[in-house]
Amino acid sequence: MSPLLDARDLQVYYGPSHVLQGVSLAVAPGTVTALLGRNGAGKTTTLRALMGLTPPRAGTITFDGAAIAGTRTSSLARLGLTLVPEHRGMFPSLSVAESLAIARPSRAGEWSLDRVLDLFPRLAERLQSRSGHLSGGEQQMLAIGRALLTQPRLLMLDEPTQGLAPLIVAELLGHLQRLKGAGLTILLVEQNLGFASTLADRAVLLGKGQVRWAGAIAELAGQAELAHTWLGV
Amino acid sequence: MIQLLNALQLSMLLFLLAIGLSVVFGLMNFINLAHGTLYMIGAYVGFAVAKATGTYWAAFLVAPLAAAILGLVLYQLLFKRMQHQSPMRQVLLTFGLIYVGLDAVRLIWGNYSQSVPVPDLLKGQVTILGEPYPLYRLFIIGLGLAVLVLLHIGLERTKLGAMVRAGVDDAETARSIGIDTDRVFILVFALGCGLAGLAGIVAAPVLSVYPGMDMAILILTLIVVVVGGPGSLKGAALGALLIGMVDTFGRVFLPELALVMIYAVMALVLLVRPQGLLPIK
Numbered sequence: 048m049s050p051l052l053d054a055r056d057l058q059v060y061y062g063p064s065h066v067l068q069g070v071s072l073a074v075a076p077g078t079v080t081a082l083l084g085r086n087g088a089g090k091t092t093t094l095r096a097l098m099g100l101t102p103p104r105a106g107t108i109t110f111d112g113a114a115i116a117g118t119r120t121s122s123l124a125r126l127g128l129t130l131v132p133e134h135r136g137m138f139p140s141l142s143v144a145e146s147l148a149i150a151r152p153s154r155a156g157e158w159s160l161d162r163v164l165d166l167f168p169r170l171a172e173r174l175q176s177r178s179g180h181l182s183g184g185e186q187q188m189l190a191i192g193r194a195l196l197t198q199p200r201l202l203m204l205d206e207p208t209q210g211l212a213p214l215i216v217a218e219l220l221g222h223l224q225r226l227k228g229a230g231l232t233i234l235l236v237e238q239n240l241g242f243a244s245t246l247a248d249r250a251v252l253l254g255k256g257q258v259r260w261a262g263a264i265a266e267l268a269g270q271a272e273l274a275h276t277w278l279g280v
Numbered sequence: 281m282i283q284l285l286n287a288l289q290l291s292m293l294l295f296l297l298a299i300g301l302s303v304v305f306g307l308m309n310f311i312n313l314a315h316g317t318l319y320m321i322g323a324y325v326g327f328a329v330a331k332a333t334g335t336y337w338a339a340f341l342v343a344p345l346a347a348a349i350l351g352l353v354l355y356q357l358l359f360k361r362m363q364h365q366s367p368m369r370q371v372l373l374t375f376g377l378i379y380v381g382l383d384a385v386r387l388i389w390g391n392y393s394q395s396v397p398v399p400d401l402l403k404g405q406v407t408i409l410g411e412p413y414p415l416y417r418l419f420i421i422g423l424g425l426a427v428l429v430l431l432h433i434g435l436e437r438t439k440l441g442a443m444v445r446a447g448v449d450d451a452e453t454a455r456s457i458g459i460d461t462d463r464v465f466i467l468v469f470a471l472g473c474g475l476a477g478l479a480g481i482v483a484a485p486v487l488s489v490y491p492g493m494d495m496a497i498l499i500l501t502l503i504v505v506v507v508g509g510p511g512s513l514k515g516a517a518l519g520a521l522l523i524g525m526v527d528t529f530g531r532v533f534l535p536e537l538a539l540v541m542i543y544a545v546m547a548l549v550l551l552v553r554p555q556g557l558l559p560i561k
Binding site: 098099100119120121122124125129130132136137138139140141145146148149150151152153193194196197 | 439442443445446448449450452453454455456457458459460461462560
């Protein structure tokens, strides 16, 4: 099956520092891919490069067969790519209802407001609250719900479990498994290895701006040395 | 009482000017010192239209439009490229534009002061607490309040307003969910320029129209933005009210200290609340 997203040889710089040194990765439709690595390995930068927020200086990105490197972020979102950023990207001056209302759908799609509120009933109870007043778990659900309303074909999540209590992490895992079951393609950056290996099919291991290993995430358990060097576990 | 109304009237003019400057600064990180020039252009275009058509109300409609269009042209030609550059470059560029605007106005309309007559509908006086007060000045106060209310509704109650706020809160995330923040900001920029033009034509019958009228009000407007807190609608309103009051009453009660008092207020606000009275974040 041809990949939904195919990035080749991404080169990203922040000023003089060479953050991504030829990162390549492919995401097959309907799968969950986990992007793993230590702090500073380049995981967030990879997502930002794919979303057009930190455009790569060189490399190609193909999304559903079309070259998209250099496309503006808002246009990428209309093609069906979306990103839930680290720290969830809340709009503190917007209510929950407003945050959900402003997402621009990329196409006529299956995600309606009602369906999102069915998935996250706690949001339905807090529609009029300012999004900055929500708990961490509620904020994460709002961020994902907002992203779903863009009718994404590829959902990118940057550390969705960060700062969440174990009970909430388990709840989030259930939600994301349901989304995966519904056929959504997900690219996930995650420090929580247990969370990532329960949800993901494949893993891409980043270290110092390069891909160190890629394969089925189940095989990572047998690679003790690899995990020790690049994940610190 | 009369002085209070005069102060309110000045406050409303300052508000119309400050809101564009402030929101553009807060939203786009762009310092447009030529904002006052758009006010002057609004006044002159209004003067020309009023003279040609014989009616103030045609000028009232055309002046904001002209300022908005000129603002958009400047944005496309110059400001777009300057948006991510250092504030110093923005200041230098737009400061240069002030002089271009000044000479352009001198070239077209001459170096002397012009006047725009008060529209017939708003001629005359009303008696307030036993004292007569020009109806036109009340009109300015009413117009400023109406713009404030409309902007508030637009910002807080509409989807477009929610997009603007989202863009201010977190532009990258807003783009990631498909909002074209550049286009939203251009709309806001044009609206701000239009309001400067509106301030120009509204002020014309009261303050007269002359080359340099932009500089006279630019300083006050900048102070309003700093005092109120850049980017905030309520901040611009509160700042305009405060500076309008201090300037008007200062001139009445302590004429020799009037200008100093405004700067003193600004210094005080900056000492106590460096981010302004009602900052956006």
